[in-house]
Amino acid sequence: MELSGVSVRYGTAKAPVTAVSDVSLAVQPGEFVVLVGPSGCGKTTLLRLVAGFERPATGTVEVRRKVGVVFQQPRLFPWRTVGGNLSFALARHGVVRAERAARIQELLSLVGLPGMAGRRTWELSGGQQQRVAIARALATEPQILLMDEPFAALDALTRERLQEEVRTLATVTGTTVLFVTHSAEEAVLLGSRVLVMAAGPGRVIDEVAVPLPRAETTDVAALRGAPRFAALRAELAAATRDAAAA
Known part of the structure; x- marks a missing residue:
């Protein structure tokens, strides 16, 4: 999937509100990319663009694979x-x-x-x-799975189990994942690459690669014990704080 120079505006012609401004990003097959940032920075809007639920005011959205969506609430x-x-x-x-x-x-x-x-x-x-x-x-x-804070409403133990299951699922099936979260820790646990967004208007201000093991057998506990985990989480938490202040 590829977004190029995408902006999204709401409101009226006289009083427009720019939710997302000039965002460009590309996600390659098999990647697990996480969007992290403060509330209102446009993370969900970007997922809705990829899913086809929204149309950009400017820019282009190209999705070359079939898409599936998991929302924050199950909606069964x-x-x-x-x-x-x-x-x-x-x-x-x-x-x-x-x-x-x-x-x-x-x-x-x-x-x-x-x-x-x-x-x-x-x-x-x-x-x-x-x-x-x-x-x-x-x-x-689907070849692409869009996940909008799917574990936010769950207790800590259930969230950890599902994090592990989603990591394994993505590894086993080769599914490309675009995942939204507020949590720096969850972003590091799941993502192979993390994009940090800031609000006012929404834009990508940083990118953090996560060189942690992605093998099927690597569980969440093992990731937390990896030598670089704490440093990556701290780096991403700092970037998210900067995004909130931007």
Whole structure:
């Protein structure tokens, strides 16, 4: 995906508000890129541009692969079972009814919820619901996964488990990920590259490479123990504070 000179404006012609100003970035296949910065800096707006939910006022957005989206809230259909939510996504993707049951089991196993197809969504914990939302996004077999603070509302232990699962999932499937977070620590744990954004208007002011292990077997605890982790987290936290003050 590539954004070139992108700006987004809201409001009226007489009183326009620039949410994002002249942002250019490129994400290569298989990269895990994280957007971090203060509230209102345009992180979600950039995801919406890539997803096609927004159109830029200026600049171009080029997406060469199929996109799946995971929101901060799971946004599941409460009147459907877990399997029913996934079946709906598969049907929209053109998967015939006879093939959906097997595909649903594959997706649930992939996100660590085997055998849960018959459960009601309101019976699930917050972490389980978000796993279903990830499975739903993967149902369309996207090459690019957009994730908008998907773990922000979860408790610390659940968040850590899902961070590890998403890292593994991206590594195993080769999916390109564009991930939004407020957390410098989460950005370092997940990203191979982190873009720091500032507000007023939203723009990218810094880029931090994260040369930490990306192997399938590298868990979150091991990453936290890596020699460069603390230094990278401190560097990114400082950059985020600078962005808030910019």
